[in-house]
Amino acid sequence: MYQHLLPAMGTFFAWPAPLFLMVGVLVGMLFGILPGLGGPQVLALLTPLTYKMDPTSAIVMMIGAMSAIPLSGSLAAILLNLPGHAPSVASSFDGYPLTRQGKGGYAVGASAMSAILAAVIGSVILTLVLPVGEKVVLAFSFPEFFMMALAGLSMVAVISRQGSLWKGMITVALGLMIAFIGSDPVTGTTRFTFGNLYLYDGINIVPALIGLFAVSEGISMLLQGGKLTEGAPANAHLRGVWAGMKSVFQNFGVFIRSNLIGTFMGMIPGVGGAITTIVAYGQAVQSSKHPERFGQGEVAGVIAPEAANNSKDASGFIPTLIFGIPSHIEMAVLLGTLTVLGINPGPRLMQTDPDKILMVIYALVAGNVITAAIVLLTGGYLTKLALVSKPLLAPIIFALSIVGAYALAGKTGDVVVALTFGVLGFIMDRFGFPKINLVIPLMVGGLMETSFNQTLLAMGWQGFFTRPISLALFVVVLLILFFSFRSGRATRVVNSQARSKAGGVHEDNQAD
Amino acid sequence: MKTTKPIDVIVFDGVLLILFAGLAIVGTQYQPMARELPLPISIIGAVLVFILLLTDLFRPVNRALPFVYRKGIGTGGRTANERQEHAGETVEGQQDGLAAREWLRILRLVCWLAMLVIAMQWIGYLAASGCFVFLVTWLEGRLKWWHSLISALGTVCFFYVIFNLFLSVTF
Numbered sequence: 001m002y003q004h005l006l007p008a009m010g011t012f013f014a015w016p017a018p019l020f021l022m023v024g025v026l027v028g029m030l031f032g033i034l035p036g037l038g039g040p041q042v043l044a045l046l047t048p049l050t051y052k053m054d055p056t057s058a059i060v061m062m063i064g065a066m067s068a069i070p071l072s073g074s075l076a077a078i079l080l081n082l083p084g085h086a087p088s089v090a091s092s093f094d095g096y097p098l099t100r101q102g103k104g105g106y107a108v109g110a111s112a113m114s115a116i117l118a119a120v121i122g123s124v125i126l127t128l129v130l131p132v133g134e135k136v137v138l139a140f141s142f143p144e145f146f147m148m149a150l151a152g153l154s155m156v157a158v159i160s161r162q163g164s165l166w167k168g169m170i171t172v173a174l175g176l177m178i179a180f181i182g183s184d185p186v187t188g189t190t191r192f193t194f195g196n197l198y199l200y201d202g203i204n205i206v207p208a209l210i211g212l213f214a215v216s217e218g219i220s221m222l223l224q225g226g227k228l229t230e231g232a233p234a235n236a237h238l239r240g241v242w243a244g245m246k247s248v249f250q251n252f253g254v255f256i257r258s259n260l261i262g263t264f265m266g267m268i269p270g271v272g273g274a275i276t277t278i279v280a281y282g283q284a285v286q287s288s289k290h291p292e293r294f295g296q297g298e299v300a301g302v303i304a305p306e307a308a309n310n311s312k313d314a315s316g317f318i319p320t321l322i323f324g325i326p327s328h329i330e331m332a333v334l335l336g337t338l339t340v341l342g343i344n345p346g347p348r349l350m351q352t353d354p355d356k357i358l359m360v361i362y363a364l365v366a367g368n369v370i371t372a373a374i375v376l377l378t379g380g381y382l383t384k385l386a387l388v389s390k391p392l393l394a395p396i397i398f399a400l401s402i403v404g405a406y407a408l409a410g411k412t413g414d415v416v417v418a419l420t421f422g423v424l425g426f427i428m429d430r431f432g433f434p435k436i437n438l439v440i441p442l443m444v445g446g447l448m449e450t451s452f453n454q455t456l457l458a459m460g461w462q463g464f465f466t467r468p469i470s471l472a473l474f475v476v477v478l479l480i481l482f483f484s485f486r487s488g489r490a491t492r493v494v495n496s497q498a499r500s501k502a503g504g505v506h507e508d509n510q511a512d
Numbered sequence: 513m514k515t516t517k518p519i520d521v522i523v524f525d526g527v528l529l530i531l532f533a534g535l536a537i538v539g540t541q542y543q544p545m546a547r548e549l550p551l552p553i554s555i556i557g558a559v560l561v562f563i564l565l566l567t568d569l570f571r572p573v574n575r576a577l578p579f580v581y582r583k584g585i586g587t588g589g590r591t592a593n594e595r596q597e598h599a600g601e602t603v604e605g606q607q608d609g610l611a612a613r614e615w616l617r618i619l620r621l622v623c624w625l626a627m628l629v630i631a632m633q634w635i636g637y638l639a640a641s642g643c644f645v646f647l648v649t650w651l652e653g654r655l656k657w658w659h660s661l662i663s664a665l666g667t668v669c670f671f672y673v674i675f676n677l678f679l680s681v682t683f
Contacts (some may be wrong), residue, residue, distance in 0.1 A: 395653065
């Protein structure tokens with residue numbers, strides 16, 4: 001892959017890719033600041049726009065949007081105490097107290113520098129790990145892929161930020177059943193189509209994602225009404241930005257530890273940014289000589305979640321690109337986009353499209369740097385975007401979703417899928433069924449079934465249990481399920497970090 | 513009978529149960545290799561939903577099976593939107609369901625969206641999107657008519673630039 005580093009750099013800077021990177025970053029920042037809208041929504045809405053673009057421009061636009069979300073989300077969390085999406089929540093624990101002390105610029109500077117460094121380090125790790133991962137994945141055959149998918153789904157089922165474990169498992173089963181609609185990959189038997197021709201090729205993932213994330217959010221916004229934030233916009237002029245940036249180097253130990261946490265947790269399917277940032281914050285509190293300062297405006301409390309959140313995006317590409325198993329929800333949507341573009345993540349990707357992988361890495365770094373530059377230049381002005389009224393935004397999201405779904409192939413069936421999944425997504429949100437548990441099985445269901453059937457055909461049942469990697473992955477699945485149901489201990493550990501160390505402080509802030 | 517959860521939560525459980533059970537029954541008709549995964553997964557799904565339904569229906573079952581509502585690892589802080597959405601929760605994780613008024617509103621929204629789809633076929637996507645944004649922001653969002661008009665015109669211009677000029681999409 002390394003021999004492609006320079007040629008890919010040339011392609012990355014070739015017009016119009018930089019323009020689309022900029023467009024992606026700006027759209028991503030908009031969605032990052034607006035509460036309720038985040039990575040999945042922006043990626044789902046951008047996907048229909050990419051299908052007539054050249055793959056390079058499409059990839060850099062999508063990655064640009066994705067990389068802009070964490071930092072712009074944190075901007076609203078730090079300056080307005082308005083975490084628009086889950087991973088930004090931890091940034092508000094100490095970011096907002098700093099803002100109240102008149103040090104908003106200091107916190108934003110720390111956040112921006114953490115984001116840039118984390119993206120750079122994460123991308124270097126990604127570049128180093130991918131070729132090694134390629135060698136590992138070559139040892140994989142059908143049983144290993146099946147067990148890998150099963151392990152991923154088990155993780156997704158038990159690591160749920162929303163709802164109960166039980167509902168998480170039900171949602172995984174539902175996602176798999178939806179993935180099974182259409183022709184069976186081995187026998188060609190059409191299943192669960194009920195005579196509907198549209199369903200013969202299965203559910204198209206892109207309109208399903210548009211519905212789950214964009215339409216459902218539109219419904220939610222219109223029902224809630226009012227403005228995205230009722231609070232006053234933050235002070236537009238930020239002071240102490242440079243000192244904040246330097247503070248990352250003064251707290252480099254916290255930064256590196258959080259970066260490692262983000263890198264590790266980013267690779268585990270289903271973990272996502274919310275848990276990663278909370279764990280990184282908890283680690284920063286525990287390792288600090290002055291834990292009592294956290295929640296009062298300690299800059300390490302901003303650096304830790306930012307470092308973890310931005311590094312998890314880079315490492316999240318490892319399972320996504322190597323195995324085709326999305327690590328978190330944004331990756332699931334991105335996987336759908338790559339499929340639309342004719343790029344199939346999986347073991348062969350590094351041999352067939354190494355330049356596309358490098359494009360992802362370059363765009364990730366460049367996107368973070370551009371976002372940080374814009375955030376630091378425009379400061380609190382951006383937070384005024386959060387004053388948009390929901391009834392104004394929701395119909396535009398609806399129209400864009402419906403037109404986008406229709407534009408994919410001009411099929412009314414795609415629009416019906418978007419609408420159905422939109423309502424389903426809204427109900428799932430309200431009744432505590434985690435959406436990620438539906439999306440990841442949708443993405444990996446095909447891989448899982450093909451691997452399962454091919455194993456049975458080629459090796460029989462013993463194929464799953466006689467190969468060492470497959471057996472090891474099976475043990476991992478059993479361990480995941482055993483520990484998740486043993487006593488809910490892990491839940492208490494994470495929640496206690498979220499609530500007792502930080503959440504309490506956060507709730508105090510809410511009360512203020 | 514007083515149920516553990518609101519009626520709409522139970523109805524949703526019931527729909528899921530019928531769905532999984534239906535898929536399991538249909539799955540039995542396929543040839544063995546085509547049903548190897550779908551059949552057991554639909555049966556497992558049906559069993560899981562059945563137990564969930566029982567816990568949502570009967571308080572003694574709910575108390576006897578605490579693991580059904582055990583939280584997933586990682587349930588932590590909430591975003592601004594979630595704080596608003598979950599303001600009506602009674603016990604942690606136990607939603608109150610939706611009021612009848614909200615269900616009607618969702619139904620109305622779905623009708624609006626269905627009309628948008630139909631209108632797209634008849635009058636083209638640009639005019640349909642413009643009318644949709646104008647009417648929904650004005651009637652559902654209760655914005656001033658000229659605010660709605662501006663947002664509708666803005667949307668039409670944006671769509672024209674993106675889909676017609678930039679993407680050359682033919683609808």
